[in-house]
Amino acid sequence: MNLPPLIQSFVLHFGEMGSHWGINRTVGQIYALLYVSDRPLNADDIVEAIGCSRSNTSMALKELQAWRLVKLQHLPGDRREYFSTPEDVWAIFKTLAEERQKREVEPTLTMLRGAIMETPSGEAERHAQARMNEMYQLIELVTKWFADIRDMDVETLEKLMKLGSQVGKVLQFTQSLGRLAGRDNGKED
Amino acid sequence: MNLPPLIQSFVLHFGEMGSHWGINRTVGQIYALLYVSDRPLNADDIVEAIGCSRSNTSMALKELQAWRLVKLQHLPGDRREYFSTPEDVWAIFKTLAEERQKREVEPTLTMLRGAIMETPSGEAERHAQARMNEMYQLIELVTKWFADIRDMDVETLEKLMKLGSQVGKVLQFTQSLGRLAGRDNGKED
DNA sequence: TTGAATTTTCAGTATTTTCTGAAACTTTGA
DNA sequence: TCAAAGTTTCAGAAAATACTGAAAATTCAA
Numbered sequence: 090m091n092l093p094p095l096i097q098s099f100v101l102h103f104g105e106m107g108s109h110w111g112i113n114r115t116v117g118q119i120y121a122l123l124y125v126s127d128r129p130l131n132a133d134d135i136v137e138a139i140g141c142s143r144s145n146t147s148m149a150l151k152e153l154q155a156w157r158l159v160k161l162q163h164l165p166g167d168r169r170e171y172f173s174t175p176e177d178v179w180a181i182f183k184t185l186a187e188e189r190q191k192r193e194v195e196p197t198l199t200m201l202r203g204a205i206m207e208t209p210s211g212e213a214e215r216h217a218q219a220r221m222n223e224m225y226q227l228i229e230l231v232t233k234w235f236a237d238i239r240d241m242d243v244e245t246l247e248k249l250m251k252l253g254s255q256v257g258k259v260l261q262f263t264q265s266l267g268r269l270a271g272r273d274n275g276k277e278d
Numbered sequence: 279m280n281l282p283p284l285i286q287s288f289v290l291h292f293g294e295m296g297s298h299w300g301i302n303r304t305v306g307q308i309y310a311l312l313y314v315s316d317r318p319l320n321a322d323d324i325v326e327a328i329g330c331s332r333s334n335t336s337m338a339l340k341e342l343q344a345w346r347l348v349k350l351q352h353l354p355g356d357r358r359e360y361f362s363t364p365e366d367v368w369a370i371f372k373t374l375a376e377e378r379q380k381r382e383v384e385p386t387l388t389m390l391r392g393a394i395m396e397t398p399s400g401e402a403e404r405h406a407q408a409r410m411n412e413m414y415q416l417i418e419l420v421t422k423w424f425a426d427i428r429d430m431d432v433e434t435l436e437k438l439m440k441l442g443s444q445v446g447k448v449l450q451f452t453q454s455l456g457r458l459a460g461r462d463n464g465k466e467d
Numbered sequence: 468t469t470g471a472a473t474t475t476t477c478a479g480t481a482t483t484t485t486c487t488g489a490a491a492c493t494t495t496g497a
Numbered sequence: 498t499c500a501a502a503g504t505t506t507c508a509g510a511a512a513a514t515a516c517t518g519a520a521a522a523t524t525c526a527a
Contacts, residue, residue: 237442333504
């Protein structure tokens with residue numbers, strides 16, 4: 090690996106982190122490298138920087154494209170393919186959430202629906218179904234909500250997050266709006 | 279594996295899903311089994327149901343305890359250890375988020391802080407630091423927010439989620455109320 | 468159409484992770 | 498204290514995953 094120490098530690102960390110998230114090390118490293126790079130990189134740049142084989146790089150880039158985490162582009166007068174990550178960190182975050190949703194959450198919901206439909210034979214199975222149903226309801230609620238906030242514009246999203254748990258008070262406040270009680274908006278820190 | 283088909287498909291699915299999330303198959307399966315079980319199970323029950331070795335079960339249970347995802351208990355008049363999952367699916371969700379935070383997010387923030395502190399030598403490194411800083415800000419915002427909503431009571435949380443993107447509108451509304459009242463309800467850092 | 472540049476595929480190898488059985492350890496009741 | 502019941506540890510086997518180099522395929526300009 091042939092990188093300034095500052096960037097190297099970032100790249101190595103993402104490699105390790107990948108393992109904890111079911112992503113292979115090279116994929117994590119390449120992603121990290123592209124993320125901090127100030128220009129698009131081609132496969133040979135990456136081989137040079139990371140120190141893995143050309144073919145491994147090709148596989149990893151393919152996987153990153155499948156996740157929609159990197160953009161492919163061509164530079165004028167150069168046949169090679171160049172890769173970069175989207176600028177906007179929020180966009181990255183949203184893409185990741187969307188892909189996880191599609192790949193893991195949806196199949197889980199499908200499995201749960203199937204199991205919940207079955208006719209239980211006996212108390213144990215009836216209980217299992219009730220538990221699966223609880224899980225189903227939770228996952229559905231959370232993912233619908235994620236989809237909702239995903240579609241909010243970043244400005245509003247950041248405001249919402251900065252508000253934090255205060256949003257609970259805002260909620261209670263708006264619920265009592267029917268009475269038009271003329272108090273302030275309930276922020277105290 | 280010796281389970282009703284309905285439960286078996288659930289258990290197998292969680293085994294597979296585990297791999298995508300950096301959790302080993304047996305751990306995922308055992309967790310799923312305990313989740314749907316209508317009574318606490320001991321290690322031999324688990325071996326019988328899943329069909330793995332006794333020692334593997336022991337390891338997996340240890341890991342699940344480290345994640346605080348299973349409770350250990352003793353039944354009167356029985357020396358064996360019995361395991362079960364918390365009843366409340368929300369609690370499970372929160373525990374998972376907390377542990378991930380501690381194990382993966384915190385170390386990442388520490389690494390980022392370290393890298394951002396370094397003195398950059400050259401434009402490439404300066405750019406890399408700027409990118410790392412963007413990531414740092416995002417992660418910090420999201421985790422603070424998670425911590426905030428984690429501490430909300432389930433009732434409020436469910437209301438909030440059901441409200442979905444409507445919360446954006448409520449937010450804008452209360453912000454204009456805040457301005458009218460002469461204060462800003464966005465938290466400052 | 469050719470051939471140089473580039474990317475992809477794939478079979479085999481290396482590495483990592485998971486799983487097992489045997490042995491060691493712990494706990495508890497007599 | 499012992500012995501029985503139960504649990505954990507750990508070295509090595511098995512399985513899964515990642516990585517490589519060589520060869521095949523693709524692309525593009527002439």
